Amino acid sequence: MVENLQKTVAIVTGASSGIGRAIAKNLAAAGSNVVLVARRKQRLNDLATEIEKANGQSLPIEADLTSSDEAIRVVNETIDKFGTLDILVNAAGVMLNGDSIETPVKDWDAMVNVNLRGLMYLTKAALPHLKESAEKSDRKVSDVVNISSVAGRFAASQVAIYSATKFAVTAATEAWRQEYTRQHIRFTVIEPGKTATELFDHRVGENEAFEKMFGKVEELQADDIANTVHFIVTSPRRMAINEVVIRPTDQA
Numbered sequence: 068m069v070e071n072l073q074k075t076v077a078i079v080t081g082a083s084s085g086i087g088r089a090i091a092k093n094l095a096a097a098g099s100n101v102v103l104v105a106r107r108k109q110r111l112n113d114l115a116t117e118i119e120k121a122n123g124q125s126l127p128i129e130a131d132l133t134s135s136d137e138a139i140r141v142v143n144e145t146i147d148k149f150g151t152l153d154i155l156v157n158a159a160g161v162m163l164n165g166d167s168i169e170t171p172v173k174d175w176d177a178m179v180n181v182n183l184r185g186l187m188y189l190t191k192a193a194l195p196h197l198k199e200s201a202e203k204s205d206r207k208v209s210d211v212v213n214i215s216s217v218a219g220r221f222a223a224s225q226v227a228i229y230s231a232t233k234f235a236v237t238a239a240t241e242a243w244r245q246e247y248t249r250q251h252i253r254f255t256v257i258e259p260g261k262t263a264t265e266l267f268d269h270r271v272g273e274n275e276a277f278e279k280m281f282g283k284v285e286e287l288q289a290d291d292i293a294n295t296v297h298f299i300v301t302s303p304r305r306m307a308i309n310e311v312v313i314r315p316t317d318q319a
């Protein structure tokens with residue numbers, strides 16, 4: 068049985084906002100000790116206070132995941148504080164789309180550095196501990212949940228490099244799944260469609276471009292994704308959910 072998250076330790080990246088924040092709150096409410104990772108420390112502290120008020124436990128860690136050293140520090144501080152690591156949710160990400168002639172190359176670099184390199188660094192640092200948890204914990208299984216995107220399944224105009232990073236996340240997740248599934252580390256990739264978060268606020272005109280592509284949709288809520296993560300990590304040990312595409316019902 069793995070339904071109970073009591074005594075588990077989860078790292079959630081992107082916990083200062085949107086999908087990551089909702090996932091962190093959800094796992095903490097289910098009994099997990101949650102490590103909250105992002106760059107905006109005040110937001111992480113506020114979330115930690117909120118979790119504490121609801122009788123949960125968390126550890127806010129300010130880190131820029133574009134650095135491999137920072138990712139290693141996050142894992143080391145997690146182990147120092149809680150002694151183990153059972154669940155990793157890679158939700159940190161940026162989306163800076165636009166016309167490929169106009170878009171500065173630094174925006175492309177930013178997406179590669181967070182969406183792919185950050186996820187890659189943290190997963191690598193976490194793997195030895197996840198392996199140990201799958202061997203020794205009561206659950207006898209551990210979890211990595213990577214937040215990709217529908218853009219990780221379908222490429223579209225003006226979304227080239229964002230899409231490329233998310234295709235890479237989807238591909239790496241499947242390869243890691245095959246590599247570690249016999250050791251009971253479950254890898255899941257979630258590919259959400261449009262979700263109401265700050266993701267679209269970082270670039271002027273992002274929403275307009277999206278609406279042109281898909282029409283005006285009733286967006287998913289961050290809690291919809293968080294509830295899905297909850298279902299994945301509390302599924303029985305025998306059951307690995309490999310890939311989940313979640314779209315707003317009216318997103319074609």
Ligand SMILES: NC(=O)c1ccc[n+]([C@@H]2O[C@H](COP(=O)([O-])OP(=O)(O)OC[C@H]3O[C@@H](n4cnc5c(N)ncnc54)[C@H](OP(=O)(O)O)[C@@H]3O)[C@@H](O)[C@H]2O)c1
Nearest residue numbers: 081083084085086105106107132159160261262264265266
């Ligand atoms: N919203 C959607 O429609 C949608 C759809 C499909 C997939 N997604 C994916 O869902 C994930 C979460 O995005 P969201 O929609 O919740 O957007 P969001 O509200 O903008 O959250 C993004 C998070 O990533 C963190 N982050 C960005 N750069 C970072 C860095 N260098 N180091 C550490 N953390 C960093 C941000 O924290 P700080 O700024 O505090 O560092 C923030 O917590 C992303 O991977 C995104 O691609 C979103």
